[in-house]
Amino acid sequence: MGHQIVMPNNNPLADIKPLNSWLKLAESGIGIIAGPCSAENEEQVLSCARDLAKNKNVGAFRTGIWKPRTRPEGFEGAGEIALRWLDQAKKETGLPYCIEVASARHTEIALKHQADMLWLGARTTVNPFLVQEIADVLKGTDIPVLVKNPVNPDLELWIGSLERLYKSGLTKLAAIHRGFSFYRKGPYRNSPMWELPIELKSRFPNLPILTDPSHIAGSRSLLKEISQKAINLEMDGLMIEVHPNPGIALTDKNQQVTPEAFAQLLEELVLRKRIGDKEFEIKLEQLRSEIDKLDSELIHILARRMQIIDEIGNYKKVNNITILQLDRWREIASNRVAQAENMGLSREFITTLLNIVHDESIKRQETILGNSNSKPGDTEL
Ligand code: PEP
Numbered sequence: 224m225g226h227q228i229v230m231p232n233n234n235p236l237a238d239i240k241p242l243n244s245w246l247k248l249a250e251s252g253i254g255i256i257a258g259p260c261s262a263e264n265e266e267q268v269l270s271c272a273r274d275l276a277k278n279k280n281v282g283a284f285r286t287g288i289w290k291p292r293t294r295p296e297g298f299e300g301a302g303e304i305a306l307r308w309l310d311q312a313k314k315e316t317g318l319p320y321c322i323e324v325a326s327a328r329h330t331e332i333a334l335k336h337q338a339d340m341l342w343l344g345a346r347t348t349v350n351p352f353l354v355q356e357i358a359d360v361l362k363g364t365d366i367p368v369l370v371k372n373p374v375n376p377d378l379e380l381w382i383g384s385l386e387r388l389y390k391s392g393l394t395k396l397a398a399i400h401r402g403f404s405f406y407r408k409g410p411y412r413n414s415p416m417w418e419l420p421i422e423l424k425s426r427f428p429n430l431p432i433l434t435d436p437s438h439i440a441g442s443r444s445l446l447k448e449i450s451q452k453a454i455n456l457e458m459d460g461l462m463i464e465v466h467p468n469p470g471i472a473l474t475d476k477n478q479q480v481t482p483e484a485f486a487q488l489l490e491e492l493v494l495r496k497r498i499g500d501k502e503f504e505i506k507l508e509q510l511r512s513e514i515d516k517l518d519s520e521l522i523h524i525l526a527r528r529m530q531i532i533d534e535i536g537n538y539k540k541v542n543n544i545t546i547l548q549l550d551r552w553r554e555i556a557s558n559r560v561a562q563a564e565n566m567g568l569s570r571e572f573i574t575t576l577l578n579i580v581h582d583e584s585i586k587r588q589e590t591i592l593g594n595s596n597s598k599p600g601d602t603e604l
Pocket residue numbers: 260261287291343344345346371401438
């Protein structure tokens with residue numbers, strides 16, 4: 224008898240079940256979960272569920288019944304009573320529902336009502352204590368759980384939350400990519416940083432990932448672009464916020480769409496892209512994130528350079544000296560130009576850049592020295 228070679232299994236989420244084993248997929252093969260940000264009242268829940276059930280692409284209804292609000296005056300969710308509305312909606316439409324749980328207590332209540340699926344919000348995934356409490360309550364069940372990325376771009380934290388649930392015996396797991404929060408906002412409410420879900424996918428190829436374009440976008444107008452990108456990158460599904468009347472929604476009103484607009488959005492998405500597009504998108508994304516990093520380094524370097532210019536200015540002031548440094552300027556300029564040309568940059572480009580940096584340096588030292596008569600060369604380049 225030959226011996227069996229057992230390959231070490233490096234994937235700590237190896238036995239995760241495929242998405243279609245617990246979520247009805249759309250014709251196109253992706254999973255779609257849709258519904259209002261918050262369950263506001265019975266009529267709103269029923270009306271939205273009825274409309275969404277007519278859309279054969281929708282696999283589950285989503286809504287929040289406990290809402291994590293940034294400020295205490297916001298609507299904090301209808302609470303447990305909303306589970307009755309959801310049970311009613313499910314009875315009528317047959318659509319399974321998915322709610323957010325953020326504590327052991329929420330989880331116990333959700334299980335008591337036999338919620339179909341749960342999700343962990345971005346503010347829960349960041350907290351291993353909460354995730355562990357929830358995982359402990361879920362032990363012994365096989366309820367599907369979707370884990371949103373943490374608010375900060377920390378892939379390990381995201382993976383750690385999935386692992387805690389997996390170690391509790393849950394195998395119907397998926398990740399939700401909802402973007403990452405930054406102090407200085409770009410065009411999105413939460414920066415997508417596609418390189419993170421891409422990295423997650425490459426480390427755990429069997430882990431389904433849904434994109435939540437609503438929370439990435441923060442506004443309806445960007446939903447389509449982000450959804451299309453998710454599809455091009457071969458994410459496994461979408462979670463989208465849909466409200467019967469977004470204009471009067473109690474939470475996230477700028478990013479929710481009507482059931483009609485949602486149906487149209489799905490229609491407009493190009494669901495099957497040619498093979499090769501994914502590789503192209505991934506490569507492009509990697510290159511773009513490299514550019515982002517380099518730009519940020521460039522800004523740091525420029526800021527550090529100006530700090531040193533200021534230090535020199537202060538030093539000169541304390542010592543009461545202004546030294547003409549024309550020679551230094553000439554030497555610096557020619558050294559830098561030669562180095563830059565050696566590295567494939569044009570003389571014109573590097574000279575323009577050095578002049579801009581030099582002018583700014585002069586301005587800063589003039590402010591420090593209180594001297595507006597200096598000529599190029601009076602100042603450190
Ligand atoms: C939500 O889905 O409505 C929500 C609060 O999401 P997140 O945790 O992504 O902010």
